[in-house]
Amino acid sequence: MPQESIEHRIDRLQAGGVIDMHFDLPMDLYEKRERKNVLETEFLPEIKGGNIGVVGVAIYIEDRYLPDAGLRVALDQIARLYAETQACAQFTICKTYHDIQKAREMGKIALLITMEGVEPLGTDLNLFHIFYELGVRSIGLTHARSNAAGHGGIFASTGSSPDGLTGFGRDLVRECEALGVIVDLAHINPAGFKEILSITIKPPIVSHTNVRQYYDIERNINDDQIKMIGERRGMIGVNSVLVSPKAEKSILDHYVDHIEYIANLIGIDGVGIGFDFFEFIYSQWPESAKKQLDEKLAMPHFIPNLRNHSHTRNLTRKMIERGFSDEEIEKTLRGNWLRIFEEWLEPRTGG
Ligand SMILES: [Zn+2]
Numbered sequence: 001m002p003q004e005s006i007e008h009r010i011d012r013l014q015a016g017g018v019i020d021m022h023f024d025l026p027m028d029l030y031e032k033r034e035r036k037n038v039l040e041t042e043f044l045p046e047i048k049g050g051n052i053g054v055v056g057v058a059i060y061i062e063d064r065y066l067p068d069a070g071l072r073v074a075l076d077q078i079a080r081l082y083a084e085t086q087a088c089a090q091f092t093i094c095k096t097y098h099d100i101q102k103a104r105e106m107g108k109i110a111l112l113i114t115m116e117g118v119e120p121l122g123t124d125l126n127l128f129h130i131f132y133e134l135g136v137r138s139i140g141l142t143h144a145r146s147n148a149a150g151h152g153g154i155f156a157s158t159g160s161s162p163d164g165l166t167g168f169g170r171d172l173v174r175e176c177e178a179l180g181v182i183v184d185l186a187h188i189n190p191a192g193f194k195e196i197l198s199i200t201i202k203p204p205i206v207s208h209t210n211v212r213q214y215y216d217i218e219r220n221i222n223d224d225q226i227k228m229i230g231e232r233r234g235m236i237g238v239n240s241v242l243v244s245p246k247a248e249k250s251i252l253d254h255y256v257d258h259i260e261y262i263a264n265l266i267g268i269d270g271v272g273i274g275f276d277f278f279e280f281i282y283s284q285w286p287e288s289a290k291k292q293l294d295e296k297l298a299m300p301h302f303i304p305n306l307r308n309h310s311h312t313r314n315l316t317r318k319m320i321e322r323g324f325s326d327e328e329i330e331k332t333l334r335g336n337w338l339r340i341f342e343e344w345l346e347p348r349t350g351g
Contacts, residue, residue: 006317006320009320009326010313010317012326013316013326013330013333014051014333015051016053016104016330016334017051017052017053017104017334018051018053018312018333018334019054019055019272019273019334019337020055020056020273020274020275020277020309021055021056021114021138021205021207021208021274022056022058022114022116022186022207022208022239022274022275022276023055023056023057023058023275023276023277024057024060024276024277024278024281025039025043025055025057025058025111026057026058026059026060026077026078026080026081026113027059027060027061027062027281028281029077029080029081029084030073030076030077030080031284033076036087037087037088038084039084039085039087039088039091040084040087042280043309044090044091045310046308046309046310047109047309047310048090048109049310049312050308050309050310050311050312050313051312051313052109052309052312053103053104053109053110054094054100054109054110054112054334054337055111055112056112056207056274057081057111057112057114058115058116059074059114059115059116059120059136060115060143061073061074061117061119061120063145066119067119070119070120070122071120071121071122071127073120074115074119074120074131078113078131078134078135081111085111089108090108090109091110091111092108092109092110093110093111093112093113093135094110094112094135094137095137095345095346096345096346096347097341097342097345097346097347097348098348099348100112100345112137112138112341113134113135113137113138114136114137114138114140114184114207115136115138115139116143116184116186116187117140117142117143117145117147117152117187118139118141118142118147118148118172119145119147121149122148123148125168125171125172125175128172128175129179132179132181137180137181137345138181138182138183138184138207139172139176139182139183139184140186140187140188140207141165141169141172141173141188141196142187142189142192143187144187144219144296144297146161148166148168149165149168149169149172150163150164150165150166150169150188151163151188151189151191151192152187152188152189152219153187153188153190153217153218153219153220154217154218154219155217155218155219155297156217157212157216157218158218159218160189160190160191160218161189161191162191163191163192164191164192164194165192165195165196169192170195173199173200174199177200180344180345180346181344182205182340183196183200183204183205184206185205185206185229186205186207186209186237187219189218190218190225193221197228202343202344203232203233203234203235203340203343203344204229205229205235205236205237206221206225206229206234206235206274207237207274208237208238208239208274208275208276209221209236209237209238209239209274210238210239210242210243210258211223211226211258211261211262213261214243214244214254214257214261215242215243215245217242219242219297223265226262226265226270227265227266229266229270230265230266230267230270231266233269233270234270234340235272235337235339235340236262236270236271236272236274237271237273238255238259238262238271238272238274239274239275239276240255240275240302240303240306240307241277241278241301241302242298242300242301243255243258243301243303244301245298246301250301250302250303251303251304252303252304252305252306252314252318253318253322255303255306255315255318256315256319256322259271259319259332263328268328268331268332269331269336269339271331271332272331272332272333272337273332273333273337275309277307277308277309278302279300279302279307279308280308282300282302319332
């Protein structure tokens with residue numbers, strides 16, 4: 001048998017679809033709500049180019065809309081998702097594990113609606129049920145801010161709130177587990193992280209994060225936290241914009257270092273993708289907003305050849321070069337997240 005070319009091997013490994021569990025699509029669709037077919041014209045080419053099969057699309061509310069317009073903007077972001085997917089038959093919003101499987105069989109791109117920060121809920125569990133009906137299937141309690149559910153981990157090596165969740169935060173986490181909404185520990189402060197694990201039993205996820213070994217801020221996760229996720233058969237998605245505090249170290253090889261680091265601690269079954277591609281939003285901001293982000297959180301460093309979904313082949317190629325086996329690459333790109341979906345989401349909706 002002639003040896004398979006590397007390009008063919010990449011084709012084969014990506015053919016089943018790549019899963020990215022964190023993408024800020026809804027806020028961009030909302031900001032461009034006066035326009036039509038944004039999903040098809042601005043996102044489909046890159047998503048298709050990278051063989052992306054499932055995307056976790058995050059409802060996120062910027063500070064300027066809070067508190068008063070949070071609920072309104074969240075609903076509008078979901079409305080944009082539905083309108084845009086109706087206009088582009090290649091996408092479909094999935095609510096169950098069966099929906100995801102069916103979408104993949106039909107060659108469609110599955111969108112799983114997630115929520116990053118529960119500000120839109122206020123302290124109302126009934127509203128959470130409404131968002132569930134609308135399709136929200138994963139929830140991270142906070143972004144970097146504090147809210148009615150808990151506190152975000154800050155972008156510094158110490159100094160996050162020492163407090164865990166609020167009563168509402170605990171009720172919400174329990175309700176997520178009961179209903180089949182994946183609990184996402186991305187962004188939560190260390191105390192909240194521990195507390196969520198103490199009141200849940202299903203495999204936890206951290207949809208988009210990096211290891212503190214390489215970028216030591218409390219927004220990322222340390223070895224103990226990685227091991228806690230591993231012990232519970234959970235999953236960690238590796239983020240592409242906080243690979244290193246240094247621009248010159250924010251390179252594809254270092255992204256793979258994060259994958260390898262997690263796999264060495266808890267096994268390859270615990271690691272996947274949560275790209276958090278953000279440059280398309282960042283580049284639209286005025287200089288003042290960029291400066292504010294840098295001062296409040298951190299300056300994002302985009303990896304030159306991993307800046308959008310079309311670059312996913314570069315990652316697969318790099319993992320091959322670094323000696324990962326086919327099985328390890330397929331688990332990282334897809335298989336591990338599928339296991340989480342199977343364990344958390346309803347197999348199918350009734351009716
Ligand atoms: Zn985030």
